[in-house]
Amino acid sequence: MNIAWKEMKKNKTKFLILGSIVFLISLLTFIISGLANGLSDDNASLIKDLPAGQFYMDEDAEETYNLSSIDNERQDTILTQSADGVALSIQRGFLNDQASKQHGVVFVTSTSSNLFVNVERGEIVLDRSIKDDGIKIGDTLTNNQFSGTFVVKDFVDQKKYNHSPVAYIHIEDYKQMNRVENMQLLFIPEANDELTFSRLQSFSNKALLQTIPSYSAEQLTLNMIVWFLVVISGMLFAIFFYMMNVQKIGLYGILKAIGVKTSTLFKMMWTQMLVITTVSLVLSILVSQLFNVIAPEGMPYHLSMYTTVQLSIVFFIIGFIGATLSGLQIKNVGPLQAIQQGDV
Numbered sequence: 001m002n003i004a005w006k007e008m009k010k011n012k013t014k015f016l017i018l019g020s021i022v023f024l025i026s027l028l029t030f031i032i033s034g035l036a037n038g039l040s041d042d043n044a045s046l047i048k049d050l051p052a053g054q055f056y057m058d059e060d061a062e063e064t065y066n067l068s069s070i071d072n073e074r075q076d077t078i079l080t081q082s083a084d085g086v087a088l089s090i091q092r093g094f095l096n097d098q099a100s101k102q103h104g105v106v107f108v109t110s111t112s113s114n115l116f117v118n119v120e121r122g123e124i125v126l127d128r129s130i131k132d133d134g135i136k137i138g139d140t141l142t143n144n145q146f147s148g149t150f151v152v153k154d155f156v157d158q159k160k161y162n163h164s165p166v167a168y169i170h171i172e173d174y175k176q177m178n179r180v181e182n183m184q185l186l187f188i189p190e191a192n193d194e195l196t197f198s199r200l201q202s203f204s205n206k207a208l209l210q211t212i213p214s215y216s217a218e219q220l221t222l223n224m225i226v227w228f229l230v231v232i233s234g235m236l237f238a239i240f241f242y243m244m245n246v247q248k249i250g251l252y253g254i255l256k257a258i259g260v261k262t263s264t265l266f267k268m269m270w271t272q273m274l275v276i277t278t279v280s281l282v283l284s285i286l287v288s289q290l291f292n293v294i295a296p297e298g299m300p301y302h303l304s305m306y307t308t309v310q311l312s313i314v315f316f317i318i319g320f321i322g323a324t325l326s327g328l329q330i331k332n333v334g335p336l337q338a339i340q341q342g343d344v
Contacts, residue, residue: 008272015276018240022233022280026315029229030288033311034303036222042300043218044209046090046108046161050115054191055208057184059201063211065090069182070200078186078197079111086113087183089174090161095124095141095150103133105167106160109174115189117156117168124150127165128157132298146177162212230314237322241269245326262331266324273323274316281312 057068079085088110094102110116141150159166295301
């Protein structure tokens with residue numbers, strides 16, 4: 001431990017440069033992870049906020065929910081067997097405000113359930129983000145396919161689907177608007193994949209998210225960037241300590257000659273890695289959490305403490321692996337051979 005501290009004090013610049021790079025990489029990783037989580041919520045919070053269970057859609061729809069149609073007889077039979085089950089439909093559309101300006105929304109309706117907002121005919125409940133467009137409680141909205149009008153009853157927090165605000169409407173208004181009689185999906189909370197029904201395809205909550213256009217591609221791209229940055233940080237540790245070890249071959253030879261164990265030299269290197277990683281991560285966590293507060297309004301950014309801790313653990317593990325791999329040369333260095341090479 002003392003040797004590690006003394007070397008860090010002696011070579012402040014080298015370790016400061018490494019720490020700065022680790023700080024920047026980890027900060028970028030946290031921010032991109034926050035954006036990935038924020039975009040995920042912005043894309044599918046309607047589904048993500050539901051309890052774990054199973055969704056069911058018509059198998060002929062080929063995993064495209066808006067092509068699914070479940071006949072009323074089958075729907076009633078299944079919901080009678082599952083007291084907590086609910087039938088729902090989701091459809092993208094537009095609302096016209098009192099100034100005839102169009103607003104893109106996703107209409108959602110369901111059978112009576114505490115899992116979704118229930119409204120009366122002629123009423124509508126909207127995601128709060130649409131207030132930024134000037135819509136307020138009591139406003140009267142219209143839809144080109146609907147013969148009646150909607151009165152804004154209330155707003156709800158963070159209910160999005162496919163990056164659009166959700167609009168809850170009554171089931172009869174939905175059917176009249178879209179000229180349909182059947183619902184698209186069934187959802188049974190706490191069910192598992194063993195609960196199946198003929199001619200219906202089942203999906204877990206996560207599996208259903210993959211059927212949302214753009215969701216999987218969006219998340220895959222951002223998560224790949226995150227893990228590439230994590231791997232780069234591990235390579236950075238390996239290269240840095242490798243170069244440091246090459247410069248200290250002679251020193252290691254002398255230390256081995258006077259009886260210092262190889263394990264002690266590894267502990268010295270691990271201590272340095274731990275100090276650099278800890279300081280860098282603490283600073284990057286503080287900055288990324290501050291960004292969580294000061295992020296521009298409307299930016300889909302959400303970095304939870306769970307994700308922060310998870311990524312921090314990964315950084316420590318990858319840093320340990322990188323430093324250890326670079327130090328394998330220490331184990332193979334003989335005292336006499338190292339001393340003959342000299343201390344560069």
